[in-house]
Amino acid sequence: KAGVTQTPRYLIKTRGQQVTLSCSPISGHRSVSWYQQTPGQGLQFLFEYFSETQRNKGNFPGRFSGRQFSNSRSEMNVSTLELGDSALYLCASSLEQGNQPQHFGDGTRLSIL
């Protein structure tokens, strides 16, 4: 069974631009979560989607948004990029509701110039 796939792996943008990242979960997984990882802040939860609905949201500004499609694939969007948005963005999927192991992709490395 294929793992979580994130595209693109690397992305370079400039301040003020916007970006869309994509995540394909493990087949059969309906929950998709997004995390931001930086050396200073570690792994921080952004939001979670289940059955096309945002179920939880972390403490990030409204510039960070996401969505989930009927096939469980998910995208996250960051608008008006700032230098501090440079990070590794990780997507994780799990089977259903409740406490389940999350399985991560290898992330998208976003660099803001």
Added chain:
Amino acid sequence: GESVGLHLPTLSVQEGDNSIINCAYSNSASDYFIWYKQESGKGPQFIIDIRSNMDKRQGQRVTVLLNKTVKHLSLQIAATQPGDSAVYFCAEIADNYGQNFVFGPGTRLSVLP
């Protein structure tokens, strides 16, 4: 590869020795815990999980211990190998509905030949 943490606590062990990685969690209501391993350039990889109704759980070469009284979690790796060198994270969740895990800062394990 990408750096996941520039100033992480580091544990150095000799190849073949046992490793013990510790984690203090903050939420007494957390009832599900996971240990992840992250190698350079990759996303976190699930190692083992434990629910709050258990004190100990064993996997292949790994054991997780949970002490709810002092809110402490540990990961023991038996006969540590060079391939075990990575950053290890504990993650906790207290929400039975969502999947918004809270991650610890991580510990870098370095296996010496």
